[in-house]
Amino acid sequence: MTPVPAFAGQPLDRADHIRTDPARLAAARRGGLLLKLDELLPVLDDDDGLTWTDAGEAPADAELVFLGLLEDRAAFAEVPPRGDSGPAYAHRPAWAEVSRLSAPELAIYGEARTMLDWHARHRFCAQCGETTRPAKGGWQRDCPACAAQHFPRVDPVAIMLVECEGQLLLGRQSRFPRGSFSALAGFIEPGETVEEAVAREVFEEAGVRVTGVRYIASQPWPFPSQLMIGCIAYAASLELVIDKTEIEDARWFTRADVAEALAKGADSASFIPPPTQAIAHDMLQWWLEQES
Amino acid sequence: MTPVPAFAGQPLDRADHIRTDPARLAAARRGGLLLKLDELLPVLDDDDGLTWTDAGEAPADAELVFLGLLEDRAAFAEVPPRGDSGPAYAHRPAWAEVSRLSAPELAIYGEARTMLDWHARHRFCAQCGETTRPAKGGWQRDCPACAAQHFPRVDPVAIMLVECEGQLLLGRQSRFPRGSFSALAGFIEPGETVEEAVAREVFEEAGVRVTGVRYIASQPWPFPSQLMIGCIAYAASLELVIDKTEIEDARWFTRADVAEALAKGADSASFIPPPTQAIAHDMLQWWLEQES
Numbered sequence: 001m002t003p004v005p006a007f008a009g010q011p012l013d014r015a016d017h018i019r020t021d022p023a024r025l026a027a028a029r030r031g032g033l034l035l036k037l038d039e040l041l042p043v044l045d046d047d048d049g050l051t052w053t054d055a056g057e058a059p060a061d062a063e064l065v066f067l068g069l070l071e072d073r074a075a076f077a078e079v080p081p082r083g084d085s086g087p088a089y090a091h092r093p094a095w096a097e098v099s100r101l102s103a104p105e106l107a108i109y110g111e112a113r114t115m116l117d118w119h120a121r122h123r124f125c126a127q128c129g130e131t132t133r134p135a136k137g138g139w140q141r142d143c144p145a146c147a148a149q150h151f152p153r154v155d156p157v158a159i160m161l162v163e164c165e166g167q168l169l170l171g172r173q174s175r176f177p178r179g180s181f182s183a184l185a186g187f188i189e190p191g192e193t194v195e196e197a198v199a200r201e202v203f204e205e206a207g208v209r210v211t212g213v214r215y216i217a218s219q220p221w222p223f224p225s226q227l228m229i230g231c232i233a234y235a236a237s238l239e240l241v242i243d244k245t246e247i248e249d250a251r252w253f254t255r256a257d258v259a260e261a262l263a264k265g266a267d268s269a270s271f272i273p274p275p276t277q278a279i280a281h282d283m284l285q286w287w288l289e290q291e292s
Numbered sequence: 293m294t295p296v297p298a299f300a301g302q303p304l305d306r307a308d309h310i311r312t313d314p315a316r317l318a319a320a321r322r323g324g325l326l327l328k329l330d331e332l333l334p335v336l337d338d339d340d341g342l343t344w345t346d347a348g349e350a351p352a353d354a355e356l357v358f359l360g361l362l363e364d365r366a367a368f369a370e371v372p373p374r375g376d377s378g379p380a381y382a383h384r385p386a387w388a389e390v391s392r393l394s395a396p397e398l399a400i401y402g403e404a405r406t407m408l409d410w411h412a413r414h415r416f417c418a419q420c421g422e423t424t425r426p427a428k429g430g431w432q433r434d435c436p437a438c439a440a441q442h443f444p445r446v447d448p449v450a451i452m453l454v455e456c457e458g459q460l461l462l463g464r465q466s467r468f469p470r471g472s473f474s475a476l477a478g479f480i481e482p483g484e485t486v487e488e489a490v491a492r493e494v495f496e497e498a499g500v501r502v503t504g505v506r507y508i509a510s511q512p513w514p515f516p517s518q519l520m521i522g523c524i525a526y527a528a529s530l531e532l533v534i535d536k537t538e539i540e541d542a543r544w545f546t547r548a549d550v551a552e553a554l555a556k557g558a559d560s561a562s563f564i565p566p567p568t569q570a571i572a573h574d575m576l577q578w579w580l581e582q583e584s
Contacts, residue, residue: 008485016496017537111483118482121440124421126414131421139481148413152482156448156519189431190410190444190517191403193300194510204308215507218486225482227448229521245309 003282005219005228007110009103012068012075019066019137028074029064030056035077035112041094042109048100050108065115065138067108077112079119079138099277106277110222117224118152126150157226158197159185161283162210164235168258168287169206170271171242171250179266181251182274183283188229198231206250207241210234216286219279228279232287258284295574297511297520299402301395304360304367311358311429320366321356322348327369327404333386334401340392342400357407357430359400369404371411371430391569398569402514409516410444418442449518450489451477453575454502456527460550460579461498462563463534463542473543473563475572480521490523498542499533502526508578511571520571524579550576 018024032055036043043051055076058064063079101109115138122141125132130145141150161183162169170181186201188194195213202210210233219228242250253261257270262284266272274280310316324347328335335343347368350356355371393401407430414433417424422437433442453475454461462473478493480486487505494502502525511520534542545553549562554576558564566572 005485007483008488010483010488012483014481014492017535020537107483111481114482122418124416124418126416126418126442129416129421129423150418151447151479153445154448154480154482155443156446187443188446188519189306189403190406190446191299191302191399191512191514193297193512194519194521196300196302200306220483220485222483227480227486229486243309245312 003217003230003279003286005217005279005282006103006277007107007220007222010068010107010111011104012070012108012111014068015074016139018069018074019139025066025137028066029058029076032056032074032076033070034058034064035067035075035108037077037080037112037116039080040113040116042097042101044097044100048102050101050105063119063134063138065112065119065134067112067115070108075108077116079116079134095275099275107220110220113222114154114220114225115152117222121224122150153225154220154227155225156188156194157185157221157228158188158194158201159183159228159230159280159283160198160202160210160213161216161230161232161287162202162206162208162235163232163287164208164238164252167238167252167254168284169202169208169235169240169250169252171205171247174248176248177272179272180274181249181253181271182278183230183280184247184250185228185280194229194231198233202233202235205243205246207243208235208237208239211236216283217279219282221279230279230283232283255288259288262288295509295522295571295578297509297571297574298395298569299399299512299514302360302399302403303396304362304400304403306360307366308431310361310366311431317358317429320358321350321368324348324366324368325362326350326356327359327367327400329369329372329404329408331372332405332408334389334393336389336392340394342393342397355411355426355430357404357411357426359404359407362400367400369408371408371426387567391567399512402512405514406446406512406517407444409514413516414442445517446512446519447517448480448486449477449513449520450480450486450493451475451520451522451572451575452490452494452502452505453508453522453524453579454494454498454500454527455524455579456500456530456544459530459544459546460576461494461500461527461532461542461544463497463539466540468540469564471558471564472566473541473545474566474570475522475575476539476542477520477572486521486523490525494525494527497535497538499535500527500529500531503528508575509571511574513571522571522575524575547580551580554580 034055036051125143132141326347328343417435424433
C-alpha cells in the first residue's frame with residue numbers, strides 16, 4: 001500500500017476562487033477563523049488541538065494568509081511582523097508540539113507554517129529590491145515597482161531507499177542524534193528528472209551507481225517548504241565511497257535490522273529510525289511490507 | 293516503459309565538489325567552455341549543435357554559472373546583464389531553435405536556461421532587498437547585508453492524464469493553438485502531496501473527482517523552471533463542470549482519437565496533440581502502450 005505520510009491529508013478546501021475575488025475574501029475574513037500561533041509554533045488547546053480565534057478581530061493591516069475553507073468557514077493565519085523568527089526543524093519544543101497534533105491538524109499547520117515562513121522571508125522583490133505587497137489572499141506577492149509577481153516556493157527533494165542484495169543503504173548526518181540513520185536525500189536541481197536526481201545524490205553521497213528508480217510516495221514538509229519525493233533505487237554493488245563533506249556515514253542494513261529499528265525505535269540495537277513524521281519512516285515500513 | 297522526456301538525459305556531470313572549491317572553480321573557468329547564447333536563446337552551429345566559446349576569455353566580472361563537466365571540460369553559461377530578456381515558452385523563434393537540438397544538448401540548454409533566467413530575475417535579496425552576489429559557481433546567491441542564502445527555484449507541477457471508461461480527459465487553454473488539447477496541469481502548492489495536487493487541480497478545472505493517482509514520469513521544463521511530475525488518475529464519472537477561468541475547454545477522447553492525434557499531429561481530425569518536447573506527449577504515448 002502507498003504510504004500516507006504526516007502533513008498529508010489536508011482537510012482544508014483551498015477554494016482558490018476565493019483568493020482571486022477581493023469582495024469574497026474580505027467577507028471570508030470578517031467571518032473567518034484565525035490560527036493561533038506563537039511565532040511559527042502552534043498553540044495547542046487542552047485536547048492537543050489547534051487553537052483558533054476570530055479573524056474579523058485582527059487589525060485591518062494584519063497580513064492574513066487565506067489557508068482555505070474548514071467546514072465552510074474560512075481559515076487564516078497571520079504573517080509574523082519581522083523575519084523568520086520561528087524555530088527550525090528539530091528545535092525540540094517545536095517538535096514536541098507538532099507530534100501531539102492529529103493528522104488533519106498537522107496538515108493544516110504544515111500549510112500555514114510554510115506560507116507564513118515564505119512571506120516572512122520574501123518581503124522584497126528579488127527582481128528589483130522593492131518592498132512587495134501580498135496579493136490573492138497571500139498566495140502571491142506583487143512588486144509595485146517592476147510589476148513582478150512572486151509565488152510561494154515549494155522545493156522538490158528526492159529521498160531514496162537504495163537496495164542491494166536484500167539490504168538497504170541508509171545514511172546519517174553529523175547533526176542527527178547518535179545512532180540515527182535515515183534515507184539519503186537531496187534537492188532536485190534545475191535540468192534533472194526525479195530519477196536523475198536520485199541517481200546523482202546516491203552517487204555523490206555514497207559513491208554507488210543505481211538503476212531502476214521507482215516512485216513510492218510524496219510528502220509536503222514544512223521546515224520550511226520541501227516536497228519530499230520518495231523513491232526506491234537498486235545498486236549493483238555493496239561497495240561504498242562515502243563523501244564525508246555531505247554525510248557522516250552510510251551503511252547497509254538487513255531486513256531484520258530495519259524491522260528491529262522500526263519495532264524498537266531508540267531501543268533498537270541496529271539503528272534509530274527516522275521519526276514517524278518523516279516520509280523516510282513510511283518508506284522503511286513500506287519496504288518491509290514488500291515481497292522479499 | 294517509462295518515458296524519457298525531452299530536456300532529460302543530462303550529459304553533464306554536475307561535479308558539485310567543484311562548485312564549493314574557489315580554486316578549482318577558477319581553474320575550471322580558465323580552461324572551460326562558454327555556451328554561446330543570444331540572450332536566452334541557443335546559437336546553433338551548421339549542424340544544429342550548441343556553440344561553445346572559451347570561458348577563459350570572458351571578462352573577469354562576467355557572471356558565469358558552472359553547468360558541470362562535459363567530457364572533463366568545465367562548461368559555463370553567462371548571466372545576461374539585465375532582467376529576463378529572453379523569450380517565453382511558445383515564442384516561435386525560441387521553439388524553432390530548441391526543436392533542432394539533439395536530446396543531450398537540449399538537456400544542457402535546459403539547465404543553462406533555467407539557471408540564467410533565475411539569476412537574471414533574482415539579483416536582490418527577497419529577505420532584505422539588498423543586491424546579492426553569486427556564490428558556489430552560480431548555484432547560490434548570498435546577501436552581504438542579512439547573510440541570507442538563496443537557491444535556484446525548481447517549481448513542481450502536477451500534470452495528469454485522467455481516465456474514465458477507457459477515455460482520456462484533456463483540456464485546452466485559450467492561448468493554445470486552435471484544436472490543441474493537452475493534459476491538465478497545475479503547480480503543486482505548500483501543504484499537499486503530488487497525489488493531492490492532482491486531485492485538486494482536476495476538480496478545480498474540470499469538476500470531476502479522481503482516485504488511484506499513480507506516478508508515471510518526470511521532466512525538467514526550462515520555461516522557466518518547472519519540474520513536471522506526470523501522473524495518471526481515474527475519474528468515477530464522465531460528467532464535467534469546466535471552470536472557464538482556468539481552462540477554455542476539456543473533453544473526453546477515445547483511444548482511437550489519441551492514436552490518430554499522435555500519428556497525424558496537426559492533420560488529425562480529433563485534436564492536435566502537445567508538442568513532442570512536452571511530457572504530455574510522452575504520457576499520451578505511454579497511455580496507448582498500456583494494456584487496454
